[in-house]
Amino acid sequence: MYRVASPSxxxxxxxxxxxxxxxxxxxWILPGQSFIIFDMSPVNYTFEVxxxxxxxxxxxxxxxxxxxxxxxxxxxxxxxxxxxxRHDKLxxxxxxxxxxxxxxxxxxxxxSMTMEEVFKGTKEFKQEVFGKVQLELNQFGLLIYxxxxxxxxxxxxxxxxxxxxxxxxxxxxxxxxxxVAEAKKKGEIGSKLREGETLQNAAKIDAETKIYGTKRxxxxxxxxxxxxxxVKVYENVREAEVAExxxxxxxxxxxxxxxxxxxxxEAAKAVALRDAELQTEVERMNALTMTEKLKAEFLSKASVxxxxxxxxxxxxxxxxxxxxxxxxxxxxxxxDAKKALAEAEFYARQQAADGEFYAKxxxxxxxxxxxxxxxxxxxxxxxxxxGNYAAMRDFMMINSGMFQEIAKINAEAVRGxxxxxxxxxxxxxxxxxxxxxxxxKEISGVYKMLPPLFKTVHEQTGMSPPAxxxxxxxxxxxx
Numbered sequence: 489m490y491r492v493a494s495p496s497x498x499x500x501x502x503x504x505x506x507x508x509x510x511x512x513x514x515x516w517i518l519p520g521q522s523f524i525i526f527d528m529s530p531v532n533y534t535f536e537v538x539x540x541x542x543x544x545x546x547x548x549x550x551x552x553x554x555x556x557x558x559x560x561x562x563x564x565x566x567x568x569x570x571x572x573x574r575h576d577k578l579x580x581x582x583x584x585x586x587x588x589x590x591x592x593x594x595x596x597x598x599x600s601m602t603m604e605e606v607f608k609g610t611k612e613f614k615q616e617v618f619g620k621v622q623l624e625l626n627q628f629g630l631l632i633y634x635x636x637x638x639x640x641x642x643x644x645x646x647x648x649x650x651x652x653x654x655x656x657x658x659x660x661x662x663x664x665x666x667x668v669a670e671a672k673k674k675g676e677i678g679s680k681l682r683e684g685e686t687l688q689n690a691a692k693i694d695a696e697t698k699i700y701g702t703k704r705x706x707x708x709x710x711x712x713x714x715x716x717x718x719v720k721v722y723e724n725v726r727e728a729e730v731a732e733x734x735x736x737x738x739x740x741x742x743x744x745x746x747x748x749x750x751x752x753x754e755a756a757k758a759v760a761l762r763d764a765e766l767q768t769e770v771e772r773m774n775a776l777t778m779t780e781k782l783k784a785e786f787l788s789k790a791s792v793x794x795x796x797x798x799x800x801x802x803x804x805x806x807x808x809x810x811x812x813x814x815x816x817x818x819x820x821x822x823x824d825a826k827k828a829l830a831e832a833e834f835y836a837r838q839q840a841a842d843g844e845f846y847a848k849x850x851x852x853x854x855x856x857x858x859x860x861x862x863x864x865x866x867x868x869x870x871x872x873x874x875g876n877y878a879a880m881r882d883f884m885m886i887n888s889g890m891f892q893e894i895a896k897i898n899a900e901a902v903r904g905x906x907x908x909x910x911x912x913x914x915x916x917x918x919x920x921x922x923x924x925x926x927x928x929k930e931i932s933g934v935y936k937m938l939p940p941l942f943k944t945v946h947e948q949t950g951m952s953p954p955a956x957x958x959x960x961x962x963x964x965x966x967x
Contacts, residue, residue, distance in 0.1 A: 489517050493525055500524050500569045507824065511565055526573035530556025530633045533583060537591050539598035540792065544785045549594060554634040555586060555625070568629030585628070592799065593620040662766050666759070673755040677748060684744040688737065695733040702726055 492514040493499050501510040503521030517523055537549040557572075558564035572582060594617050601613070614637045622632050702725050866880075873879040885891055942953045952959075 491515065491517055491523065491525075496529050497525050497527055498565065498569070500526060500573055509566065509569055511562070511569060524573065526557075526569065528557045528559055530554050533586055535587050535590060537594045539591075539595045540788050542599060542602050544781070544788055546784060546788055547598075549598075549637065551590070552636045553586070553590065553621075553632060555630050555632055557629055558631040561629075564626070564629035564631075566629070567627065571628050572630070586625075586630075588799070588802075589624045590617075590621050593617055593624065596620075658769070662762075665762065669755065669758060669762070673751070676751055680744060680747055680751070684740070687740055691733060691737055691740070695729065698729050698733075699726060702729065 491499060493512075499510075499512045499515055501512065501515060501517065501521055501523045502508075504518060506521070515523075531554070533553045533555060535551050535553070537551060538546060539549060540546045557568040597613070597616055597620065614635070617637075618632060618635055625632065702722065869883065870877070870880050873883070946952055
């Protein structure tokens with residue numbers, strides 16, 4: 489039957505004629521083959537990952553991951569089709585698999601960071617988690633299309649972030665109270681200082697006014713009484729008024745100084761009292777935090793040991809399953825490879841034998857054709873020289889360059905000998921006598937040839953003839 493997948497689906501076909509699996513959008517399903525259809529649409533997975541920082545402080549990391557098959561890589565699609573496609577993407581199996589990977593990587597990363605580093609570096613922490621989770625999901629052919637991490641949340645019984653917020657609020661409130669007390673102190677001191685200055689100026693003006701009035705009065709009296717008496721009275725009155733004004737001013741200054749010192753002491757005591765109250769509250773909170781931290785440490789240690797043992801058991805089971813599947817797959821591939829190798833060797837040997845037979849056949853045919861051509865050539869050449877075998881031989885030697893080679897060899901043999909040529913005459917020419925005279929002339933010619941021969945040998949080699957044959961002299965004659 490002919491099956492067609494929708495735009496967001498793939499057909500996974502196995503069976504007869506397919507070694508592993510086949511992915512297709514449309515295909516004929518033959519007898520002996522089976523298929524399934526899996527959807528490639530990504531799915532949202534919502535988790536609340538519980539992790540622990542390096543200070544043994546637990547926290548919750550709410551996250552939403554959009555995960556689906558990697559559609560731009562056929563190898564990843566093959567992995568997804570083999571490992572995940574037979575399960576529903578919303579099933580607990582797939583969700584537990586993804587959650588296990590995310591929780592494992594998040595806990596490992598969080599255990600190497602402090603709570604402050606996790607809280608302040610949320611962006612870097614998120615990128616690091618996503619990178620490590622993606623590496624683990626690659627082996628299943630999955631891809632993280634999108635991921636969102638919400639704000640960190642306290643684990644019930646471990647209100648770290650709540651205490652941190654309360655601490656910040658209390659610090660802000662205490663600072664505000666200190667600022668108010670400081671402003672109030674400055675306001676009261678400034679107010680008293682301004683009042684004192686006002687009173688001082690008023691007293692000074694009053695004194696000057698009295699002095700001016702006394703002066704006018706003395707001047708009026710001076711017109712009535714004697715000058716000396718009026719002056720004396722005027723001076724006494726003026727001195728008395730000045731002394732009184734100075735005494736009043738000193739009294740007021742002492743009162744103002746006393747009030748200012750009292751205000752300073754009260755402000756200092758109020759600040760010290762508030763500081764003691766805040767220190768007591770801080771120590772109480774530190775003690776409470778230390779108690780909760782010890783409780784969290786023991787509880788977290790027990791939880792981590794339990795989860796670690798469970799993860800190790802699951803991982804060991806998963807490794808054993810994958811190892812057995814890998815061994816089975818390897819043995820199947822080895823059997824297929826041996827079969828294909830045997831078929832390839834048989835085919836190669838057959839082709840080699842056929843090629844060798846064809847080459848030998850063509851070589852024999854070539855030799856036969858060459859022999860036939862050479863025979864026809866020799867017959868034609870022999871006919872051309874009239875059946876003279878010697879002439880044909882000489883022609884072939886000349887044509888093949890044999891005479892040139894012989895001359896070259898002879899020239900190489902005598903090179904460097906520097907031969908000397910001597911010309912000898914026997915004083916007579918050839919005659920036309922026959923019979924005994926002709927025979928004697930031949931013998932006489934041989935004997936006449938010996939002296940120059942001996943001379944040449946002596947010059948070339950330094951050897952002399954034996955004494956019984958004769959000796960050489962300067963006239964080139966033999967004895």
